Amino acid sequence: MSETSRLLEAENEAAALELLHANGCTDGLPVIIPTPARVERMALASGVDAELSLGSMGPGGGAATIEAIATNAVMAGCRPDDMPIVVAALTAMLDPAFDLGEMQGTTHATAPLIIVNGPMAHACGVACGFGALGPGHRANASIGRAVRLCMINIGMARPGQSDMALLGHGGKFTFCMAEDEASSPWEPLHTTHGYAVNDSAVTVIGAEPPHSVIFQNDADDPTSPDRLLKTLGATLANLGSNNAHFRIGMQTVVLNPEHAQVLADAQMSRADVQAKICEYAVNPTERIRELNPAFARSKTDVSHAVRRPEDVLVLVGGGSGLYSHVMPSWAAGAHSNVAVHAPIITDQACEIPGLSPST
Amino acid sequence: MALRNKPTVALVTTQFWEQGNFVAEARGMPELPRVQLPHPVAGTGSDAMGELARRLAPQIIARLQGIETPAAA
Numbered sequence: 001m002s003e004t005s006r007l008l009e010a011e012n013e014a015a016a017l018e019l020l021h022a023n024g025c026t027d028g029l030p031v032i033i034p035t036p037a038r039v040e041r042m043a044l045a046s047g048v049d050a051e052l053s054l055g056s057m058g059p060g061g062g063a064a065t066i067e068a069i070a071t072n073a074v075m076a077g078c079r080p081d082d083m084p085i086v087v088a089a090l091t092a093m094l095d096p097a098f099d100l101g102e103m104q105g106t107t108h109a110t111a112p113l114i115i116v117n118g119p120m121a122h123a124c125g126v127a128c129g130f131g132a133l134g135p136g137h138r139a140n141a142s143i144g145r146a147v148r149l150c151m152i153n154i155g156m157a158r159p160g161q162s163d164m165a166l167l168g169h170g171g172k173f174t175f176c177m178a179e180d181e182a183s184s185p186w187e188p189l190h191t192t193h194g195y196a197v198n199d200s201a202v203t204v205i206g207a208e209p210p211h212s213v214i215f216q217n218d219a220d221d222p223t224s225p226d227r228l229l230k231t232l233g234a235t236l237a238n239l240g241s242n243n244a245h246f247r248i249g250m251q252t253v254v255l256n257p258e259h260a261q262v263l264a265d266a267q268m269s270r271a272d273v274q275a276k277i278c279e280y281a282v283n284p285t286e287r288i289r290e291l292n293p294a295f296a297r298s299k300t301d302v303s304h305a306v307r308r309p310e311d312v313l314v315l316v317g318g319g320s321g322l323y324s325h326v327m328p329s330w331a332a333g334a335h336s337n338v339a340v341h342a343p344i345i346t347d348q349a350c351e352i353p354g355l356s357p358s359t
Numbered sequence: 360m361a362l363r364n365k366p367t368v369a370l371v372t373t374q375f376w377e378q379g380n381f382v383a384e385a386r387g388m389p390e391l392p393r394v395q396l397p398h399p400v401a402g403t404g405s406d407a408m409g410e411l412a413r414r415l416a417p418q419i420i421a422r423l424q425g426i427e428t429p430a431a432a
Contacts, residue, residue, distance in 0.1 A: 061385045105378060162381045294402075 005067055007036070020075070025153050027145065027173055031075035042070035045080030046087050047348020054087070055094040058101015060156025064090055068154050069146075076146035082124055082139055084344050086146045088202045089114045089176075092342035093147070099333030103206055104157040107164045108242065110330040110337075111171040113207040113252060114144055115315060117190035118200030120344045121178035128178035130319035133171070133210060144174030169209050177317055183257035184316035185264030192270070193341045200344035205313055206337045207252045207327035211235055214322050217262045225266035228259060229273065232326060233280025236312075237305035241328035244283055245295035247304055249331030250311045250339050253277060258320040274309040281305040281312075313339050361391055368422040370415075372398035392422035 008023075010016035016033045020026050032038070043050040043066050050067040057064045066087070073086050093100050093112055103110060116126045127137035135141065157163035165172070181188045190201040213235045218224045236251050237244050243251055255263070255273075263273055285303045289296035296303075305328075306312055318325065329337040361367040371379035371393050383391045394415060400408060418428045 059382055059385055105382070156381075156385070161377050164375065164378055 034071040034074040045083040057155040062154040072149035073146040077142040088344040092340040109169040114176040115203040116178040120200035126178040128180040132177035144176030186270040205339040210325035229276040237281040242331040243305040246331040249337035252327040274312040278306040278309040368392040374398040
């Protein structure tokens with residue numbers, strides 16, 4: 001137990017749970033009681049000294065020590081094998097470019113979406129297919145929840161006090177998925193950040209909840225791929241989104257494997273898809289002026305909701321079918337909502353067969 | 360601005376007063392001058408905002424001069 005940690009005492013686990021709820025340390029759901037032994041075991045799985053701090057986490061400025069992170073990972077129900085992914089996600093989010101403290105305090109409905117790539121996604125069972133952002137996937141649920149509990153207990157984000165989201169967002173309980181690398185016709189997302197295919201890494205981006213995008217392909221219609229791209233662009237540029245008005249910030253597009261294949265069959269690369277969605281995510285400036293004149297700042301007739309192609313984060317995930325998903329963003333903060341990334345360190349104390357240094 | 364030693368006063372609406380206090384404490388500036396505004400201010404119209412500015416300007420200037428004033432909106 002480090003000097004920065006506080007040990008609570010209770011008669012039994014039921015009483016300890018009530019104490020944690022009463023202290024505002026939970027997300028409202030029951031948690032695993034973080035006993036010293038459980039926390040120590042979780043911290044060991046990080047392969048890093050428990051006293052090490054990844055940085056201070058806003059808005060409260062708490063120190064994100066490995067021990068504190070392990071405490072929240074235990075509470076979230078993580079297995080020790082999940083710990084390197086939690087540490088990687090928080091390492092990425094503590095990059096100043098992520099504006100975490102400001103994001104935690106915004107009135108907007110945004111949450112960090114954690115995308116896992118590489119062998120660790122498979123080894124830990126991070127789901128990438130049907131319902132990847134829904135219930136039923138232990139790794140997705142507990143890794144994302146651990147990050148959120150860190151945001152609550154280390155960053156001190158409390159609803160209505162320091163987390164000012166007006167309504168909230170289901171992804172503020174947990175918001176984690178893997179990319180479906182096996183079904184994707186393109187290179188894995190993390191390789192676009194410079195990682196090797198066999199590296200494991202997380203990408204984290206602030207995102208609204210998923211907006212469903214319906215599209216039926218028609219193989220007999222040569223315009224079908226372009227219609228899909230126009231539908232995605234139009235949904236990203238929906239006139240209620242921050243991006244439509246502020247015209248900055250990265251946004252997320254999760255193509256289901258079927259839709260991704262439609263675009264790949266049209267000989268489109270990921271970069272081609274990004275460019276076309278950027279081109280099509282537009283609104284008539286006059287329409288913005290009509291609805292929200294305070295935000296009608298474009299000097300041209302057309303207002304782009306995406307500033308440049310690389311601001312469209314494209315990945316493949318979910319089940320195949322009619323629906324892909326887009327996630328507009330907060331589009332604010334000093335860095336306007338950028339995606340950040342970090343490697344998942346597996347060569348220190350990872351216990352997963354095939355990935356640990358001893359196997 | 361306050362961290363750069365520029366005279367600063369934060370204008371905070373009632374709805375965000377508690378958050379303002381939290382952030383000021385967390386950033387190590389618990390004494391940062393703050394003036395409370397009613398909520399909302401945005402969208403209340405130019406007449407209402409002009410009237411509010413006229414009413415609060417003396418208080419804002421006083422806080423910039425280091426003079427304590429009541430915080431109430």
